[in-house]
Amino acid sequence: MTTLVFGTTGQVATELRLASPDAIFLGRDQADLADPESCAAAIEAHRPDLVINAAAYTAVDRAEEEETLAHTINGVAPGRMAEAAAHLGAPFVHISTDYVFDGSGTRPWAPSDAVRPQNAYGRTKLAGEEAVRAAGGVHAILRTSWVVSAHGTNFIKTMLRLGAERDALTIVADQVGGPTPARDIAAACLHIGDVLCRDPAASGTYHFSATPAVSWADFARAIFDRAGLDCTVADIPTTDYPTPAARPLNSRLDCRKTLEVFGLSQPDWRSGLDDILKALKEP
Numbered sequence: 697m698t699t700l701v702f703g704t705t706g707q708v709a710t711e712l713r714l715a716s717p718d719a720i721f722l723g724r725d726q727a728d729l730a731d732p733e734s735c736a737a738a739i740e741a742h743r744p745d746l747v748i749n750a751a752a753y754t755a756v757d758r759a760e761e762e763e764t765l766a767h768t769i770n771g772v773a774p775g776r777m778a779e780a781a782a783h784l785g786a787p788f789v790h791i792s793t794d795y796v797f798d799g800s801g802t803r804p805w806a807p808s809d810a811v812r813p814q815n816a817y818g819r820t821k822l823a824g825e826e827a828v829r830a831a832g833g834v835h836a837i838l839r840t841s842w843v844v845s846a847h848g849t850n851f852i853k854t855m856l857r858l859g860a861e862r863d864a865l866t867i868v869a870d871q872v873g874g875p876t877p878a879r880d881i882a883a884a885c886l887h888i889g890d891v892l893c894r895d896p897a898a899s900g901t902y903h904f905s906a907t908p909a910v911s912w913a914d915f916a917r918a919i920f921d922r923a924g925l926d927c928t929v930a931d932i933p934t935t936d937y938p939t940p941a942a943r944p945l946n947s948r949l950d951c952r953k954t955l956e957v958f959g960l961s962q963p964d965w966r967s968g969l970d971d972i973l974k975a976l977k978e979p
């Protein structure tokens with residue numbers, strides 16, 4: 697079976713490479729998502745049995761100023777990938793985000809809940825979801841949240857850097873979600889892809905995030921505690937941390953459908969954090 701993955705350097709793509717070294721991985725130089733036709737052409741050339749898209753425009757604040765580019769990468773390219781995969785009869789696994797929701801309330805979002813993105817990144821990711829569904833092939837749209845890993849850029853690495861430089865930080869305490877290890881997302885994508893190859897009826901939209909739900913402030917405290925850093929965290933409301941892009945307050949995802957359909961279990965971010973800190977210490 698040939699698996700074709702878009703992305704080589706990102707957090708999830710890196711974990712996919714580690715978990716599935718025999719898959720074909722395409723970086724920006726082989727398939728630029730800013731040129732959606734090059735993505736469709738790559739699928740036609742490789743004729744894979746399964747396609748996973750782990751590449752995206754993920755700079756949430758910058759997307760406010762570059763929404764057209766972000767829309768091409770996140771909104772148009774996944775649709776062309778899904779069309780090309782459907783043409784071959786290959787299932788397509790696409791990763792999306794909690795930022796398609798408006799963040800209201802405290803109830804975890806179910807896959808069927810109404811979407812209402814609050815920022816440009818969320819709008820472009822929603823456009824990608826719609827394009828993948830419109831392509832009409834066998835697919836899984838896997839929405840996840842707050843991705844963390846030992847690679848690339850993420851909140852854990854930002855906190856380790858700032859926590860080593862400063863005695864105290866102010867961190868938003870009213871945004872709550874599940875910090876999800878890229879390693880678990882990669883394993884879920886491979887498992888879901890495998891199931892879709894055998895059972896096309898499992899096609900649909902799914903949620904996958906780590907548990908228990910936590911605020912960014914409490915997550916920062918856990919990072920400092922487990923990393924042995926002496927940095928105090930003061931809770932602040934989102935209104936005291938202005939950013940170009942609005943972030944949803946409630947990023948909790950209801951993952952029950954994913955667990956039922958695919959037999960996956962929800963990762964615990966606390967053990968994921970320990971694994972990431974250990975990996976960062978290794979030479």
Ligand SMILES: NC(=O)C1=CN([C@@H]2O[C@H](COP(=O)(O)OP(=O)(O)OC[C@H]3O[C@@H](n4cnc5c(N)ncnc54)[C@H](OP(=O)(O)O)[C@@H]3O)[C@@H](O)[C@H]2O)C=CC1
Nearest residue numbers: 705706707708724728729730751752754791793840842843
């Ligand atoms: N990061 C997060 O917190 C979350 C991410 N997600 C979603 O999960 C998926 C994986 O995210 P993550 O691993 O964190 O991403 P990263 O930000 O770690 O990496 C993004 C990847 O996309 C590639 N990429 C960006 N633009 C292009 C382009 N024009 N052509 C080809 N490749 C491109 C990058 O390549 P290069 O190195 O060349 O720039 C990089 O490999 C994405 O769909 C994202 O939207 C969902 C929820 C939370």
Ligand SMILES: Cc1cn([C@H]2C[C@H](O)[C@@H](COP(=O)(O)OP(=O)(O)O[C@H]3O[C@@H](C)C(=O)[C@@H](O)[C@H]3O)O2)c(=O)[nH]c1=O
Nearest residue numbers: 754756793794795841842843851866867868912937943
């Ligand atoms: C550095 C810092 C951040 N913060 C806040 C800002 C923000 O609300 C929160 C997290 O900051 P980040 O910039 O890491 O988060 P952000 O880039 O918005 O993370 C998002 O990325 C995209 C790709 C997704 O899909 C989402 O699921 C989510 O993971 O922490 C503080 O309150 N104090 C600080 O000192």
